[in-house]
Amino acid sequence: MTPPETSTAPPRVAVRRRLAHRVPVRVRHYWKLLAACVVFPVVCAVAFGTVRVTPLVTSSSGNSADQVTQNIVGTTDLFDATVAHRITVTFRDEDYQRLLDDFWEDDEKSFLEADLTVDDTRIASVGIRLKGNSTLGGLTRNGEARQRGFGRPPGAGQGPQPRGNSPGGGFPEGGLPDGVPPGGAGPGGAGPGGFGRASLKAEEPENLPWLIRFDEFVEGRRYQGHREIAVRVSGMGGGTTVLNEAVSLHVLAAAGETAQRYAYSSFTVNDRPTTARLVVEHPDEGFADTLGGDGVLYKSLASGQFTDQGDDPTSYADDFKQITMQGSQDLQPVINLTRWVNTSSDADFAAHLDDHVDVQALARYLAVQNLLLNFDDMAGPGRNYYLWYDLGTRRFTVVGWDYNLTLTGDAAQGPHDTVRMGGRLPQGGGIPLDAMQLPEGMQLPEGMPRPDGDAVDERDRPGGFGGNKLKERFLATAAFKMVYENAYRDLYRKIYADGTALNAVESITKVLSTVTGHDEQKTTADVEQLKTLVRQRAAHLATDSVITGG
Template sequence: MEPPKPLLRHRIPVRLRHYWKLLAVLAAVIVVTGALFGGVRIRPYITGDTTVMTSQITDNIAGRVDLFDPTVAHSLTVDITAAEYLDMLDTYARDDEKKWVSADVTIDGTVINDVAVRLKGNSTLMALRGDEHKPPWARDGAPPPPPDFVFVSADPDDPASLPLLLSFNEFVDGRGYQGMTELSVRPGAPVLNEALALSLTRDTGQPTQRYAYVTYTINGRTTTRLVLEHPDETYAETLFDSPGYLYKADAFSYLEFVGTDQSAYAEQFKQINSADNGNLQPIINFVQWLDGADQAEFDAHLADWLEVESFARYVATQNLLCNGDDMAGPGQNYYLWYDLDTKKFTVVSWDLNLAMQGKPDIGPFDKVSMPGPPPGMRLPGAPGDAPPGDGPPGDGPPEMAPPFDGPPPGPDGRRPRIGNPLKSRFLESPTFRPLYEQAYWELFDRIYGNGRAHALLDEIAATVPVTPGLTKEDLQAAVARLHDWIDARTAALRAKRPR
């Protein structure tokens, strides 16, 4: 089994792929010059567009083994001083700020000092907020959630429970590890659903992120964790063959037109690469068109703005994986790629930790809700087109929680919004509905119909390390539950497939 990993040519920055002839000529000149003037020191001088020749990473740490090689065991150790650890937690509890602190990190035996570490996530961190900002289930004295509660809750007394983001270049300019500047440590174990969803996304030819399972030790506590490459500038430059901009959607973005001032979108979308340019104009142009397009205009010209075949596959995949936390979920979890050659957008999936956990009988056009708390543990829902769910006991498999429509508001009182106008209009369009249905059943055959999901799950499970935080029995039970879910999903969709 090979986890999501781009083709070799996609690990070469697109700017270098576009200018390989120029680079070859420069290399030849250097060789010839070196032969003629071997004893003379030559300083390179680059003219023209310097962005072609620059890289965010100038000090790339090679490491001992490829972190994403599934054939070898991997380890990650993070050591944060007590003072830095408390500062990180206190800052978040007081100000809701995810502050960077310094840590010493060891990856597969390679020691890296002064790595920046901060908290990552939203719902998982609820219990770390000050009591006035916590939902009832996270306050002191509230009954703890059962083991299968889908929202893994961070515990300030257990550093291994914290979802973290590691940055190699936040404190040391130009430093990277194996071509990455950031690495994400996911909460919980073994989170097979996320690993399988990532693998299936890649297996169907769609852009995604690479991952690895590691034996994870933080401040002396050891467990099993899934780590992911975090989309940074290098990721953006290697994602597609053509040049473009990569944007991350914020939880409070909604693809709606709020004027032509770029600053109005600065908190909704973060530009990942070429960020110094601060160019959000492609998004503004698109949402302005989307806002003004009637049904006829939408059907006739969406393909001028969006890679509609790719989008059909994205939307179909999220439904097939029962991911209620996609671009239409409360987290608005997606990236937008704007191709500078075609002038079109592509949606890139992100944050699949809630995939493959919902009710397995969801149909191609059914609303996919996020799994929520079990009966008797009610969360306040966010505004949406369906009320929060607190289904009756026994509603679905025992490891599933009933659906709900979003987390409680943040410290500033804002609630994430459910839905996305692009996705909803696409599914409702008589023009694009057949395209979606065709993509849906083609992907069903590739994911479930041919047994691929079962095979990939077994291959992934073989790479998961058993640690003090994850016993062999717990791992086997998690594998069995996910196999059962895949069986239920496959049977339900076969029954719904048009004859």
């Protein structure tokens, strides 16, 4: 009989094996990776301790970094604005509470996993997160506001709040900051105007602003070519139906200008009541494909300054986010533009702006913002715009986004007046910053400069929040005055003179009235206010010298 085999390993090897088994399994399996993680920072510190690391462009390819592997067709075009749509969202409450914890405690907008049904097409495991900056400032949870909330003092809770001139609400006790005119009550100012806001409660997720991302948990997935869509809420003065944004997007498209697509949909979250919501195309890779040619899309951030911050790309991380072609392109074109706009002489700016920016397109963008009374454009507190860099022409085009503050304020604003919170101010003038005081306890969202002089920097301009050097220099340069006025005159005719805006209110309202969950009383009030503003705006501009050519 053969004796059983016995180990021939030397005693010291056996001891080493026994000692090894005292180390946790995961550590034994990944010891090489852990060692590398320890060694790599040391090597970097020694080798690059005095060297600035910048991103490298390794390819000039036009390919996007994201590979689309699944495109869900669905049953109905989501952005067919002529029909009512249906969206339901289902998620676990514990995931939702975690999302709220992240936002409340760390100011982080994290995604939670949810199941989505769009017009009877079920899509499992999508990502949804809260969307917005100042929009979320009025959000409360269990009756308590966030400490950084905008429009309410910390801990304001759900007590009675003074309301502005709009259906959307208003400032906290103390009213508007000193020196800020009330909106909607100025000359001809009949619209939903005013610096109000919607009241949002965490307990009512069906009313919150959401970003829906189809590939957050399933890589490479799209819905009808879209990676993301936005579920909008009213802005500061936009009314509860967001009708002003829908009308603005409609007339922009009708005038041949770049605009995101939109539609109204019923919106149901878990077993909560159904509401009617405006759903808007989000400027992502799919949207960039509609801009024509090969190019890079950059998003301006609310914290952006559009100032010269040197050569280091990391210094511009709070200014712009690259949306497309990551890995093959970088931020350098935006850096070059920003530096040139801020450092060029007046003569150089007038002579060579068209080498850097599509001047005709910029004139039309700025004319539209004025025509639609948009307080929060590229120079507003939210810095709501994108930059499209055409790799063929090597020029930028400004792309508008976020129109929930349009068609509010003073209908009598002129083509050369500057849109300001709550009304118009003469271009180049306005309320001194030191004349404006915030109500006690009022908090501004991160990235928005204070109007009372605290932490003021170049972003602050006389007359209110925000500012953008490109916009300001363009409008102040005599060489571009005719270009701007020609664009303004043409767009006035396409938006107001031929009745497009007024007809848009009518047609959109008819669709909204068929959406499950719409509030008939609020819709009627918003419609009448908006019609009045549109009529007054059209009538006032019809006599302006820019329109008449006088």
